[in-house]
């Protein structure tokens with residue numbers, strides 16, 4: 001059980017939990033702004049909330065590059081042998097989907113902002129250089145894309161959390177611990 005290869009490295013664990021917190025915060029703030037705020041009654045507040053959404057979410061673009069490099073150079077622990085080949089395949093597909101979403105949401109978010117004529121700021125420190133100018137045709141594509149992918153992300157993340165809890169409390173294996181502990 002305490003074999004080193006059954007645990008993610010401390011760096012992988014830190015990246016996982018930091019990105020999870022940023023992702024969920026960005027999701028809630030984006031959802032709040034889009035569905036509960038309007039430019040009609042309090043436009044400046046909505047503007048501030050979207051700006052916060054962007055400043056938090058753009059950090060994921062940098063973190064995902066580090067995370068993919070780390071994942072490539074430090075393989076993940078093996079899934080438990082008690083999982084059927086089909087479940088292992090589904091788990092890998094789910095993880096692939098999560099990596100895709102971690103890239104697709106910040107990228108469509110930046111394209112959404114740039115094509116609407118706005119910047120993509122990072123932690124209130126600097127802006128990602130604008131790769132495209134105002135573009136209403138592109139905006140009509142990337143805006144719904146960003147929203148649909150955010151809903152797919154919510155479903156995938158709920159599934160991911162439920163699967164981790166099932167491993168821990170029902171199967172009683174090492175899967176959740178591999179992301180929270182280190183070998184003694």
Ligand code: HEM
Nearest residue numbers: 026027030031033034054057058105106109110113120150
């Ligand atoms: C992983 C990162 C991100 C997540 C999880 C995320 C999530 C969301 C969600 C859930 C919404 C609301 C969708 C709905 O109404 O159903 C939203 C809207 C929005 N997002 Fe993102 N987003 C991310 C990254 C970004 C980035 C990097 C930008 C721009 C730099 C951005 C710009 C926007 C804008 C402008 C809106 C519309 C807000 C409004 O009209 O009130 N997003 N996002």
